[in-house]
Amino acid sequence: MRALSDFFLPVFIIAVLAIGFFRRVNVYDSFVTGAKESLGLVLSVFPYICAVLISTELFAVSGLSAALTDLLAPVFRFLGIPEQLCELVIVRPLSGNGSLAVLEKLIAEYGADSYIARCGSVIVGASETVFYVCTVYVSTTKVRKLRYALPVSLFCCLLGAVASCLLCTLM
Amino acid sequence: MNCVFFVMTVSSLLMMLFSSPSQAFPAMIDGASGAIALALKLCAIYAIWLSVLDVMNKLGMSKALGKACSPLTRKLFKGEDGKTRDLITLNFTANFLGMGGAATPLGIKAMERMQDGTERATDNMILFLVINATSIQLIPATVVGLRAAAGSASPGDIILPSLLATTVSTIAGVIVVKTLVSIKKPRKQPLPPVPLKGARFE
Numbered sequence: 613m614r615a616l617s618d619f620f621l622p623v624f625i626i627a628v629l630a631i632g633f634f635r636r637v638n639v640y641d642s643f644v645t646g647a648k649e650s651l652g653l654v655l656s657v658f659p660y661i662c663a664v665l666i667s668t669e670l671f672a673v674s675g676l677s678a679a680l681t682d683l684l685a686p687v688f689r690f691l692g693i694p695e696q697l698c699e700l701v702i703v704r705p706l707s708g709n710g711s712l713a714v715l716e717k718l719i720a721e722y723g724a725d726s727y728i729a730r731c732g733s734v735i736v737g738a739s740e741t742v743f744y745v746c747t748v749y750v751s752t753t754k755v756r757k758l759r760y761a762l763p764v765s766l767f768c769c770l771l772g773a774v775a776s777c778l779l780c781t782l783m
Numbered sequence: 784m785n786c787v788f789f790v791m792t793v794s795s796l797l798m799m800l801f802s803s804p805s806q807a808f809p810a811m812i813d814g815a816s817g818a819i820a821l822a823l824k825l826c827a828i829y830a831i832w833l834s835v836l837d838v839m840n841k842l843g844m845s846k847a848l849g850k851a852c853s854p855l856t857r858k859l860f861k862g863e864d865g866k867t868r869d870l871i872t873l874n875f876t877a878n879f880l881g882m883g884g885a886a887t888p889l890g891i892k893a894m895e896r897m898q899d900g901t902e903r904a905t906d907n908m909i910l911f912l913v914i915n916a917t918s919i920q921l922i923p924a925t926v927v928g929l930r931a932a933a934g935s936a937s938p939g940d941i942i943l944p945s946l947l948a949t950t951v952s953t954i955a956g957v958i959v960v961k962t963l964v965s966i967k968k969p970r971k972q973p974l975p976p977v978p979l980k981g982a983r984f985e
Contacts, residue, residue: 666815779948
């Protein structure tokens with residue numbers, strides 16, 4: 613599976629470029645345009661990721677994340693999420709790199725094929741960095757009020773985590 | 784977002800006042816430095832994907848894909864035009880195939896076209912955000928890679944449960960958003976005219 617996904621990207625890019633070239637699209641121009649567009653896009657996205665990352669870094673370093681984990685552990689256990697995975701479930705919507713680090717720790721501690729590690733892998737694989745999506749996607753629009761987007765996203769991610777734990781006991 | 788940011792930042796800082804006040808400012812700088820590193824990386828990834836997309840646009844590939852999926856996107860995102868729905872389709876496809884770097888610029892463009900000029904996100908924008916935030920990936924390549932590196936006997940055995948779990952969360956997201964929209968809507972629509980039956984008996 614891994615080998616297959618390794619081939620996918622280069623083959624896809626070769627295909628697009630080759631078809632483009634033979635249909636007389638100026639491929640070089642397209643790459644210049646793309647790189648130029650990317651600069652503008654990153655400039656408008658940067659302030660948002662900067663603010664979010666300052667906040668999430670503080671959240672992790674201050675120990676608030678750990679305190680929240682302890683606080684929510686009984687709730688999670690009630691929902692069928694083992695307490696070893698509480699930290700992961702809390703970090704996952706906040707930080708992509710952070711949750712990968714937590715997952716690596718779980719894999720090292722319990723072994724790659726243990727229930728905890730498999731469950732953690734599914735939780736990470738089946739979810740997204742909610743805060744990042746919600747800030748970056750609106751960064752170039754006038755929108756400042758996300759209304760119910762954040763609570764619904766977080767609720768559904770929790771639902772996904774509950775489903776992950778349930779599926780891992782079955783599969 | 785303002786509230787979330789404020790509560791998270793200030794409560795973390797308050798907590799650090801008691802535990803480790805000297806680390807508070809370095810932690811903030813770490814966060815900002817992380818953002819700079821991420822922005823540079825994103826700039827590189829976007830540059831490549833926006834280029835490939837430009838070629839695809841000129842070939843009409845994105846339009847063809849958008850058309851193929853339009854029965855679904857038309858139903859989900861009522862009232863959006865063809866170009867927006869093409870972008871939405873491309874964003875979903877890129878996410879599905881695990882090309883997150885390609886999905887983001889497409890999603891941003893789609894969001895720009897969906898806004899109504901006010902500060903409030905429209906219902907379609909929220910639906911789009913929720914679908915993106917609940918992930919719709921076919922193969923979680925990073926996680927599979929991590930497991931393979933850790934010597935798992937079958938690193939790929941999490942693919943199916945992941946796919947099922949993300950399907951559950953995404954469908955739940957769509958249902959919740961659509962329900963919230965339909966609960967709110969009847970108030971806005973004018974009531975159908977009621978024939979005045981009583982008038983006859985005057």
